[in-house]
Amino acid sequence: xxxxxxxxxxxxxxxxxxxxxxxxxxxxxxxxxxxxxxxxxxxxxxxxxxxxxxxxxxxxxxxxxxxxxxxxxxxxxxxxxxxxxxxxxxxxxxxxxxxxxxxxxxxxxxxxxxxxxxxxxxxxxxxxxxxxxxxxxxxxxxxxxxxxxxxxxxxxxxxxxxxxxxxxxxxxxxxxxxxxxxxxxxxxxxxxxxxxxxxxxxxxxxxxxxxxxxxxxxxxxxxxxxxxxxxxxxxxxxxxxxxxxxxxxxxxxxxxxxxxxxxxxxxxxxxxxxxxxxxxxxxxxxxxxxxxxxxxxxxxxxxxxxxxxxxxxxxxxxxxxxxxxxxxxxxxxxxxxxxxxxxxxxxxxxxxxxxxxxxxxxxxxxxxxxxxxxxxxxxxxxxxxxxxxxxxxxxxxxxxxxxxxxxxxxxxxxxxxxxxxxxxxxxxxxxxxxxxxxxxxxxxxxxxxxxxxxxxxxxxxxxxxxxxxxxxxxxxxxxxxxxxxxxxxxxxxxxxxxxxxxxxxxxxxxxxxxxxxxxxxxxxxxxxxxxxxxxxxxxxxxxxxxxxxxxxxxxxxxxxxxxxxxxxxxxxxxxxxxxxxxxxxxxxxxxxxxxx
Numbered sequence: 066x067x068x069x070x071x072x073x074x075x076x077x078x079x080x081x082x083x084x085x086x087x088x089x090x091x092x093x094x095x096x097x098x099x100x101x102x103x104x105x106x107x108x109x110x111x112x113x114x115x116x117x118x119x120x121x122x123x124x125x126x127x128x129x130x131x132x133x134x135x136x137x138x139x140x141x142x143x144x145x146x147x148x149x150x151x152x153x154x155x156x157x158x159x160x161x162x163x164x165x166x167x168x169x170x171x172x173x174x175x176x177x178x179x180x181x182x183x184x185x186x187x188x189x190x191x192x193x194x195x196x197x198x199x200x201x202x203x204x205x206x207x208x209x210x211x212x213x214x215x216x217x218x219x220x221x222x223x224x225x226x227x228x229x230x231x232x233x234x235x236x237x238x239x240x241x242x243x244x245x246x247x248x249x250x251x252x253x254x255x256x257x258x259x260x261x262x263x264x265x266x267x268x269x270x271x272x273x274x275x276x277x278x279x280x281x282x283x284x285x286x287x288x289x290x291x292x293x294x295x296x297x298x299x300x301x302x303x304x305x306x307x308x309x310x311x312x313x314x315x316x317x318x319x320x321x322x323x324x325x326x327x328x329x330x331x332x333x334x335x336x337x338x339x340x341x342x343x344x345x346x347x348x349x350x351x352x353x354x355x356x357x358x359x360x361x362x363x364x365x366x367x368x369x370x371x372x373x374x375x376x377x378x379x380x381x382x383x384x385x386x387x388x389x390x391x392x393x394x395x396x397x398x399x400x401x402x403x404x405x406x407x408x409x410x411x412x413x414x415x416x417x418x419x420x421x422x423x424x425x426x427x428x429x430x431x432x433x434x435x436x437x438x439x440x441x442x443x444x445x446x447x448x449x450x451x452x453x454x455x456x457x458x459x460x461x462x463x464x465x466x467x468x469x470x471x472x473x474x475x476x477x478x479x480x481x482x483x484x485x486x487x488x489x490x491x492x493x494x495x496x497x498x499x500x501x502x503x504x505x506x507x508x509x510x511x512x513x514x515x516x517x518x519x520x521x522x523x524x525x526x527x528x529x530x531x532x533x534x535x536x537x538x539x540x541x542x543x544x545x546x547x548x549x550x551x552x553x554x555x556x557x558x559x560x561x562x563x564x565x566x567x568x569x570x571x572x573x574x575x576x577x578x579x580x581x582x583x584x585x586x587x588x589x590x591x592x593x594x595x596x597x598x599x600x601x602x603x604x605x606x607x608x609x610x611x612x613x614x615x616x617x618x619x620x621x622x623x624x625x626x627x628x629x630x631x632x633x634x635x636x637x638x639x640x641x642x643x644x645x646x647x648x649x650x651x652x653x654x655x656x657x658x659x660x661x
Contacts, residue, residue, distance in 0.1 A: 099313055100330050100347045102225070102280075105423040106177030107381050108414070111229070111351055111390035112167060113137055113182050113358040114211075116189045116201060119156035119395035122361035129361075136392065137359035140187050140236055141244070147199075147237060150187065153395075154204035162397035164211055165218035170391075170399060174407035175414030177422075178225035180283050180388060181215055183272055185229070185359075188237025196267045199237050216276040227281025228272050232265050232303065232320070233293060234285075241265075242294055257294045269303060273310040281315045282307055287335065290321035297322070304328050317349075324348075339376060340383045342431050349386040352376050354403050360392040367402045370409045371451070374504050377410075378449045382426040382438040409503065416476055417506045420447035428519045429463040430536060435526050436460075437504070446515060448507040453499040454526050459507060461491040462523040462568065465516040474506040482507070487570040487636055489518040520566040521638065529659030532565045532641060539564075546652075551612060551620040553654045555582070560647025567595075567641050567658065569633045574661045577628045579643075582621045582652040583607055590646045593628060593656065596639040600629045604651060623654045630661065 115137065122129050122136040124143045129135075131142050140150045171179050184190045190200040192212035202209060212228075219226040235241030240256040241264070273279060286293060290300055300321050307314050315330040324332040324346055331347035334340065339350055354373065356366035377387040391403045414421060424440040424447070433439075436459065437451040446468075448461060467486055471493055472479040480500075484493045491509075499505045522536045534545045534554050544557040556563060569575070581604055583589050588603040610622040633639075641658070645651040 099315060103178075103315060103331060103386070104347050104384075104425075106225070107386040107421050107424070108174075108176050108377060109178035109180060109225075109227075109349075109386070109388045110167075110171040110174070110176045111180050111182075111358075111388045113185070113360075113390055113392045114397075115182055115185050115191050115359070116150065116153050116187055116204070117185065117359045118393065119153040121394070122357065122359075122363050128363055134357070134361075135359065136357040136361040137182075137185050137187070151189075151199070151204045154201060154206075156395050157201070157205050157207070158396040159205070159207050159209055162209070162211070164215040164397070165221070166397065167391075167393065167399070168215065168218040168222050168224050170404065170407060172222050172224060174389075174411040175418060176224075176389075178227060178280055178388075179215075179219060180227040180229050180281055181212065182229040183212060184231055184235075184268065186231045186234040186236060186285075188231075188235040188241065190268060192271070194268055194271055196264055196271070197237075212272070212276055220277060225280035226276070226278075227283055227315075228279060229283045229285065230265075230269060230272065232269075232284050232286065233295065235260065235264070238264055246294075252294070254294055254296065258296075258299065261299050266302065266306065269306060270310070273307060273314070279311045279314050281317065282311075283317050283333070284320040286319050286321045288321075293321065295321055301328065334385075337376075339379055340385055340431070343383045343426050343428070344385060347386075348384070349388050350376065350380055351388045351390065353390045354406055355392075355400075358390050358392055360394050360400070364400075368406075370406045371503055373406060373410060374413070375451065377421070378438050378440070378504065379432070381421055381424050382440050382449075383431055384425050413501065413503055417474060417501075417504075419445075420449065420506055420508075427463070427515075428517045430519065430523075432535070433463065433523045434461070441515065444511045444513065444515070446509040446511070448493075448509070450499070450505040450507060452526065453505060454495065456528075457495045457497060459493040459495050460524040460526065460528075461493065461509075463489050463518050463521055464491055464509070465489045465518050466511055466513070468509040469512050470510045472508045472510070473500050474508055475500045479508070488568045488638060489521055490524055490568055490570045518566075518568075518638075521568045522565055524570075527659075529657055530567055532567070532643075532656040532658065533654065536565060537563060538566065552582075553580075553623060555623070555652045555654045557650050558643070558645050558653050559650040560645060563643045563653065565641045565656075566638060568638045570636055571660070572633050572635045574630050574632055575658050576630050576661055578657045579604070579626045579628055580623050580654040580657070581626070582623045582654070584621065584652065585649040587649075589649060589651055591651070592644050594640075594642040594644075595631050595633075595658075596637075598631050600631065602626065602628050604645070621652070623652070625657075 117137040120139045193202045193210045194200045233242050238260045240252050240260040246252050317333045318324045318329045319333050322328045334350045337352050355364045380387050393399050420440050424442040427439050427441050437449045440447045471482045471484050522530050534556050548554045583604045583606045591604050592601045607622045607624050609619040612618040
């Protein structure tokens with residue numbers, strides 16, 4: 066291309082680039098607008114209810130097979146024929162099934178949306194689909210349309226409605242995906258497309274057309290489409306259908322496409338998987354109250370209310386939400402264990418919902434505090450205290466702005482608390498006893514947008530500072546092995562300098578100790594530098610320790626070594642560095658620094 070042509074093309078290219086950027090900005094703005102309500106809601110109900118509910122995790126006197134014994138998988142796991150499986154529809158007691166009760170329970174629990182399993186992997190539509198005869202109404206001989214009743218109840222009670230639809234796996238259709246196809250190779254991509262065009266797309270059209278406003282279409286493929294039988298154009302066809310019929314409907318990432326502005330509105334993590342870092346785009350965890358999603362008569366693994374609070378609040382602190390599942394019986398009854406937990410959560414949210422609805426996290430490290438979590442909303446920061454400090458002092462590290470006031474929330478009353486702030490460390494004087502049986506709330510009010518220090522190590526409830534792999538500067542540069550049930554998380558160090566930022570709240574003497582494992586047969590030199598002061602020492606070899614007697618069950622031993630003391634002349638933020646001999650690797654668990 067000539068010089069002249071290059072310069073003629075440059076304005077055209079610049080114009081094209083500007084249009085492209087504007088288009089992307091508009092696309093993301095539209096996505097943000099669609100997801101605003103979802104990020105405000107933070108908490109919703111999942112309902113797994115279908116033909117599998119009548120099996121209750123039992124088939125001909127046999128429990129579910131395989132360790133991943135979710136009740137809704139019973140047809141596949143226990144190799145049940147389509148015909149015998151269909152006979153379970155006769156166990157539904159339609160006189161007792163009232164979908165409005167599910168909606169009322171969700172609202173009572175403080176949930177803002179509801180996602181119903183319209184078709185699970187068994188291929189059975191729970192509404193009166195016009196696609197084929199394998200639906201719950203046809204199999205049971207009922208004229209009830211549970212989806213229609215649910216949609217009407219959601220509109221009546223102001224609950225947003227979403228649908229789960231198993232688009233990848235369908236054990237009813239001969240050409241849909243069944244995991245056993247890995248062995249039989251019995252379905253071609255062309256045949257799979259027959260299922261897609263003749264069943265999946267028409268059923269999606271029914272769901273998107275016949276039941277009013279749909280807030281979410283929740284798909285369930287937990288690996289990227291490239292690793293499946295799907296073609297990208299098939300998934301984009303589903304997106305186009307949703308955008309056309311329900312422009313405000315959200316699409317989750319388990320459709321199989323990446324989370325972006327065009328195709329996917331929010332990310333769904335793995336089942337009962339919770340984030341370990343702040344995620345900027347909208348996301349959620351689908352979680353269970355028990356082990357199974359569908360109703361199981363053998364269910365014994367009920368999560369405590371405190372565990373569910375932990376799941377919800379830890380997610381909100383990282384900009385996410387929780388979609389919590391219930392599995393009603395075939396008669397529509399919600400198990401009492403679910404109801405009791407949902408009611409407890411609802412009562413708490415009725416009093417303290419300001420710290421969850423519309424709240425986000427902070428720039429501080431995930432799981433930074435040993436007492437609980439921080440969320441933020443407008444000019445407020447909320448400390449969710451799960452572990453009420455024995456010395457009645459709440460230690461919050463990393464907030465540089467000075468609070469206008471700090472309160473304990475008791476029911477719907479504010480109790481003003483005294484506090485002291487030194488740098489980015491705030492000490493709050495707490496009431497004598499926790500203000501709530503599950504999660505106590507402390508509210509920090511600010512006059513303006515808060516300033517944070519995300520680098521400093523958080524002060525422990527015990528009054529010291531634990532410098533570990535969790536708060537290391539630039540952790541991606543080092544080899545870190547996480548807690549595996551025996552040995553603690555540790556950094557493999559061979560002469561590298563490991564660094565942390567620490568805020569010393571006041572002058573004085575501080576004791577310094579190291580917890581580490583020396584896997585060699587000789588002493589290793591170690592040194593710790595704090596500001597311009599250094600402490601040197603030797604780490605002697607330490608071998609194995611017995612985990613359980615008489616089982617040949619051993620693990621590496623980590624011992625605490627007192628390194629000495631250091632005199633801090635004034636309250637200050639200092640860099641703390643650790644270095645070991647470069648001759649052999651050393652396993653560093655933590656450095657412990659505490660004022661004497």
